Amino acid sequence: MSSEKCLKKGYLGFEASGKTAAALYDSKGEKLIIRVDINHQDSLAKNASVIYEPAELARVIRTRDKRRKLAICYRGAELSGVTPLEAFTLCCRVAIAAPERCALLADEADSLIPKSGALPEPIDAVLRRGLQHLLVPVYWTSLRPASINLDLRNGTQEFKYFGGDEPTYTDFIKRHVGPDAVDHVKKLGKYSYILKKTGQKWQEMPPLSI
Amino acid sequence: MTDKSEQPRGLPEPETLESIEAEMRLEAASKVEPTLDDIEPEFEEEFNGDLEEEPAVEMPNLNPEMFPDFIGGAYGMIADKTCEKWQCSPTTEPERKQVGALVDMCAQRYLPAMGRKHPELTMLFSTLSMAWGMRVFEMMNRKRSEKKQARRDAERPVSDVVDDIEELEEPFEEVQP
Known part of the structure; x- marks a missing residue:
């Protein structure tokens, strides 16, 4: 569950492997969270206020009842002319501006943030300075680890690798987790994963009970 | 530490x-949202086919009462706007169905704007079939031909109109002093 630490956590794996479910599960403890949803994932809207208007996003957080938890599912990228990057940038701005800790859940993060190149300042702030200064924890998922923004990937302290046997995925695990992790990942069932924390050896975890 | 007050x-x-x-x-506020006038040419282009060859489509009878009040309210609001736009006041069941279908079509076109105001409508309308558009087109065609006829009448030479009137009217009776 989320702690007072401001961590970034990545959830990688193939479709229907349980990565989004795990990100939602882990972020349940956040008192305030914006789930950035560009793919209309029903699970992201569950127990959340679905918001489409950028101004509404800021207003809802500003006027919320601070005694209660609030999960927002933001689908602003559906507006004509708004790119996923712009939608995510706004979420970062709002999360930074929120007077209290405000977490972000970036589903399919590779679709939201380009792999390289200059990033809008709010995203840069969340990715680079988050741990030291800004209380913006990030939970992100992706099924294309090789396309993940390097700042996000390097700044992530905890990875959960779910099942998958696609060569690019297993190659990534081989390089970033260890050759001995590949066989384990190939055999993982739904909701099963291996956990890799910065500076620690990976460990196989029991399936999530979701 | 959850307070960001110390920057x-x-x-x-x-x-x-x-x-x-x-x-x-x-x-x-600075963004211009599409209007019915904007989407009208799209209708025309999209459904510019042979109506006769298309099989008749059974349209469901959408009853706003089936949905929560706020959806029903929004649905009714669009129906009113649609009737206002096409200057029709449906009284019979087939007419109401036609307007219902037109509303659905409009709603589908308006999804981005609609969704922002009423997210629930997005899900509702996204389940509706585009095939209903054929009926909508029939109604729009009728309205359009009425408009064209009215325009043609307006553009006819005055002499023709006078001839028509003379044919219709009986000659004046001479009034005896």
């Missing part, structure tokens, strides 16, 4: 939620 030194003054909200409202 680190050397960083620029942070934005506030109020300023973001105000900026977004301004931005939204």
Whole structure:
């Protein structure tokens, strides 16, 4: 569950492997969270206020009842002319501006943030300075680890690798987790994963009970 | 530590939620949303086929009472706007169905704007079939031909119209002093 630490956590794996479910599960403890949803994932809207208007996003957080938890599912990228990057940038701005800790859940993060190149300042702030200064924890998922923004990937302290046997995925695990992790990942069932924390050896975890 | 009140030194003054909200409202106000007039040519282009060859489509009878009040209210509002636009006041069941189908079509075109105001409608309308558009086109065609006829009448030479009137009217009776 989320702690007072401001961590970034990545959830990688193939479709229907349980990565989004795990990100939602882990972020349940956040008192305030914006789930950035560009793919209309029903699970992201569950127990959340679905918001489409950028101004509404800021207003809802500003006027919320601070005694209660609030999960927002933001689908602003559906507006004509708004790119996923712009939608995510706004979420970062709002999360930074929120007077209290405000977490972000970036589903399919590779679709939201380009792999390289200059990033809008709010995203840069969340990715680079988050741990030291800004209380913006990030939970992100992706099924294309090789396309993940390097700042996000390097700044992530905890990875959960779910099942998958696609060569690019297993190659990534081989390089970033260890050759001995590949066989384990190939055999993982739904909701099963291996956990890799910065500076620690990976460990196989029991399936999530979701 | 969950309070952000202590900002680190050397960083620029942070934005506030109020300023973001105000900026977004301004931005939204400056965007032009599509109107029915904008989407009319799309209808024409999309359904410019042979109506006769298409099989008849059974349209469901959408009853706003089936949905929560706010959806029903929004649905009714669009129906009113649609009737206003096409200058029709459906009284019979087939007419109501036609308007219902037109509303559905409009709603599908309006999804981005609709979704922002009523997210629930997005899900509702996205389940509706585009095939109903054929009926809509029939109705629009009828309305359009009525308009064209009216325009043709308006453009006819005055002499023709006078001839028509003379044919219709009986000659004046001579009034005896």
